[in-house]
Amino acid sequence: MVDENFDGNVYEKLRLRRPIESAIELTHGSDINALRIMLTHHWLDIAPDYLEVLSSFPETTNPYEYRYLVHLN
Numbered sequence: 351m352v353d354e355n356f357d358g359n360v361y362e363k364l365r366l367r368r369p370i371e372s373a374i375e376l377t378h379g380s381d382i383n384a385l386r387i388m389l390t391h392h393w394l395d396i397a398p399d400y401l402e403v404l405s406s407f408p409e410t411t412n413p414y415e416y417r418y419l420v421h422l423n
Contacts, residue, residue, distance in 0.1 A: 369395040370403070377406040382416050389419070 364372055369392035376385040385403075389396060396403060407416060 370399050373403045374406045377403055377411075378408065380408060380411045380415075382419070385416075386419070 367375075369388060373385060373388050373392070373396050376388060404416075404419065407413075
């Protein structure tokens with residue numbers, strides 16, 4: 351089952367970037383679930399720029415969908 355979801359290209363891309371860069375890219379694509387996972391595993395790296403991450407969501411993304419991310423600390 352894990353092999354079905356693994357994408358080597360995506361994994362390599364994530365490994366080559368800083369966590370903040372990946373987090374911002376995830377917001378640009380409105381991938382809230384992937385961003386939640388990034389925040390779980392890389393919070394200390396992302397925390398200093400967290401407002402920048404949240405402000406990177408497109409205007410067309412409904413804030414209701416990521417409302418729980420605003421209350422992280």
